[in-house]
Amino acid sequence: MPEFIPYGHQWIDDSDIEEVVKVLKSDWLTQGPKILEFEEKLAEYCGSKYSVVFSSGTSALHGAYLSLGLQKGDEFITSPITFVATANAGLYLGTKPVFTDVEKDTGNIDARKIEEKITKKTKLLVPVHYTGHTVDLEKISEIAKKNKLFVVEDACHALGARYSYQPSAISHQPETKKWIKIGSCQHSDMTVLSFHPVKHITTGEGGAVLTNNKDYYEKLLMFRNHGITKDRSRFTIHDSRLIGDWHYEMQYLGYNYRMTDIQAALGISQLKKLDSFVEKRRAIADFYNRAFKGNPYFDIPVEKDYACSSYHLYPIRLKDNYKDNKQEIFSKLREKGFGVQVHYIPVYWQPYYKELGYKKGLCHVAEDFYQREISIPVYPSMKNEEVRYVIEKVNQVFTELAP
Numbered sequence: 001m002p003e004f005i006p007y008g009h010q011w012i013d014d015s016d017i018e019e020v021v022k023v024l025k026s027d028w029l030t031q032g033p034k035i036l037e038f039e040e041k042l043a044e045y046c047g048s049k050y051s052v053v054f055s056s057g058t059s060a061l062h063g064a065y066l067s068l069g070l071q072k073g074d075e076f077i078t079s080p081i082t083f084v085a086t087a088n089a090g091l092y093l094g095t096k097p098v099f100t101d102v103e104k105d106t107g108n109i110d111a112r113k114i115e116e117k118i119t120k121k122t123k124l125l126v127p128v129h130y131t132g133h134t135v136d137l138e139k140i141s142e143i144a145k146k147n148k149l150f151v152v153e154d155a156c157h158a159l160g161a162r163y164s165y166q167p168s169a170i171s172h173q174p175e176t177k178k179w180i181k182i183g184s185c186q187h188s189d190m191t192v193l194s195f196h197p198v199k200h201i202t203t204g205e206g207g208a209v210l211t212n213n214k215d216y217y218e219k220l221l222m223f224r225n226h227g228i229t230k231d232r233s234r235f236t237i238h239d240s241r242l243i244g245d246w247h248y249e250m251q252y253l254g255y256n257y258r259m260t261d262i263q264a265a266l267g268i269s270q271l272k273k274l275d276s277f278v279e280k281r282r283a284i285a286d287f288y289n290r291a292f293k294g295n296p297y298f299d300i301p302v303e304k305d306y307a308c309s310s311y312h313l314y315p316i317r318l319k320d321n322y323k324d325n326k327q328e329i330f331s332k333l334r335e336k337g338f339g340v341q342v343h344y345i346p347v348y349w350q351p352y353y354k355e356l357g358y359k360k361g362l363c364h365v366a367e368d369f370y371q372r373e374i375s376i377p378v379y380p381s382m383k384n385e386e387v388r389y390v391i392e393k394v395n396q397v398f399t400e401l402a403p
Contacts, residue, residue, distance in 0.1 A: 005338035005390065008198030008313075011277065011381045012266075019269040023261050031225075034264035039208075041271055046159075046183025048191070048210040050217035053203075053264065054224055057156045057194025059257035060207035061089035064152045064190045067209075067219040068124060070095045076124035077117050078154070079109040080346040080366045086128060086154050087347050098122070099348055101363040105302045106130065107315065107373070110365070111139040115147070124150045129158035129182060131343070132200075132281075132310035133303065137163050137187040151187065156194035158182045159201065160278035161310035179308060183210045190216060195263075198379070200277055200310060201270035203263035227254030280380040281311040284387055288314055288376070291391045297322055297398040298372075313343055316394075317372040322401070329397060330374060336393035338386075341375045 023034060035053060043051035054060040070076065072094030078086055080099040087097035100117050103110050107130040114125065125144050127135040137153075144151045155161070162179040165186070183191045190213075193199075195206035209220050222229050230248045285301070292300050298316040303309055318326060333340045346366050348358035360367065377390055 003337065005377050005382070005386050006379070007339035007341045007375055007377045009379045009381060010197040010202045011273070011379070012202075016266055016269045019265040020262055023265040026261075028261045030260050031258055032261040034261040034268065035259060038259075038264040038267045038271075041268060042183075042193075042208055043210060045271060045274070046181050046191070046210055048183055048185050049212045050210065050214070052209050052211075052217060052220040052224065053259045053267070054207040054209065055257045055259055056205050057192060057196065057207035058085040058089060059224070059255065060192045060194075060209045061085055061152075061154065062092055062255070063220050063223045063257065064192055064209050064216075065089055065093055065095065065124070066223055067216045068150045068152070068189065070123055073121065074123045075119060075121040076126055077109075077114055077122060078126035079128045079130070080348055080363050081107045081130055081344055081369060082128040082154065082347060083156070083344060084347050084350060085156075086126060087353075090126075095123075096121070097347070099346075099358075099363055099366075101365045102130075102369060104365050104369060105299070106133050106304065107369055108133060108135045109140075111136045111143065114140070114143050118147050118149070122147070122149060124152060126152050126154055128154040128156075129161060131301065131313040131315055132158045132161045133301070134158065134161055134163045134182060134307045134309070136304075136306065138165060138306075141187040150189045153182065153185075153188045153191040155182045155191050156196075156199065156207070157312035158310055159193050159199065160274050162308040163187075164306045164308070182310075185210055185212045189213060195267060195270075199312065200281075201267060201274050203259065203267040203270070206259050206263050206267065222251065223254045224257040225254060226250060226256060227252040277380040278310045280382075281378055282309070284378050284382055285309070285311045285314055287387050288378075288391065292316070292394070295395075295398070297402070298374075311378055313375045314378040315343060315373050315375050317369070318374070319372075321403075322398075323372045325401060326371065326374070329401065332397045332400075333374070333376070333394065336397065338377055338390055338393065340377075342370070342373055343375050344370065346370055 039051040070093050075096045077098045161182045191210040193208045195203040228250045298318050
């Protein structure tokens with residue numbers, strides 16, 4: 001047994017290393033052929049027309065919002081149970097995040113509560129597929145169409161997850177349903193991914209935006225490269241005496257949000273293993289579900305009929321008699337030699353957001369969810385004995401605390 005089992009960890013093997021070394025020995029290190037190859041394979045896997053890779057999931061969110069034309073004075077609706085980047089990327093543009101409460105069992109944005117937050121300033125819905133469990137995309141898409149709003153899926157937790165567009169109450173087996181992969185953008189304008197090391201595949205740091213809209217695609221390409229284009233069809237200068245093969249135009253203020261070929265090579269290699277990574281995560285979650293089913297201390301994750309989760313996280317939710325002892329439980333679990341984490345402190349509780357005028361009490365279910373939630377280890381390279389060890393020690397800690 002290792003000295004410490006983290007809550008999440010990348011899986012890098014010799015084949016990944018070999019692909020990275022090939023690039024290091026090549027003529028291209030930054031924006032070379034591996035970028036386009038990774039983008040094409042990512043779009044093919046997810047089922048979208050286009051993919052643009054970025055330096056991080058955060059920069060990908062920033063690019064998605066800007067490409068939709070969000071600007072100062074606009075509002076967008078999202079969940080408070082997410083990493084701060086989901087909301088921050090809107091603040092970069094002067095756009096106001098409006099937080100909507102979540103479902104008590106999944107931690108996902110509650111689609112039933114979205115419309116009450118829509119105003120004349122609302123331009124965008126940003127549902128977050130928390131832990132890899134998909135939101136109710138069909139419902140959110142209906143709301144967006146009714147109110148003429150854009151939809152950007154924050155799928156930084158959900159690469160490899162699937163959504164059933166014909167939910168069935170008869171069977172919960174994925175092979176008996178009709179599924180679409182997250183990233184196909186069938187219910188959204190864009191989908192954003194992250195390739196941080198604890199995510200489903202990694203490029204070290206990195207992210208991507210998937211879309212089926214060519215205009216958004218072209219804007220995203222320019223945005224990650226200082227707002228510059230070399231596409232002659234987009235040039236505003238048409239005097240042949242001034243334009244040669246050297247010509248480029250900066251058409252708006254962009255950023256250097258580029259991924260390197262080194263990272264893309266790693267991403268291509270990792271993408272080949274994605275299905276097996278997700279399968280292992282689901283197997284670990286199933287192991288936990290069977291071990292913890294019906295326990296008196298905490299609730300285990302649910303999987304709605306329309307979702308096939310990719311289990312980026314495995315969140316347990318403390319029952320009423322234990323949520324006030326969260327700090328003690330958290331510390332005792334870590335003392336047993338494995339990592340636990342909390343996902344997440346509601347975004348608007350952060351000091352910066354308090355300065356913007358957000359106050360506690362805004363989303364009661366989300367705040368209660370935070371007070372109960374603890375994430376326990378789940379990642380593809382976990383050994384069976386490590387999973388059994390976590391189960392044993394979790395049960396031990398709660399048994400010791402039981403009245």
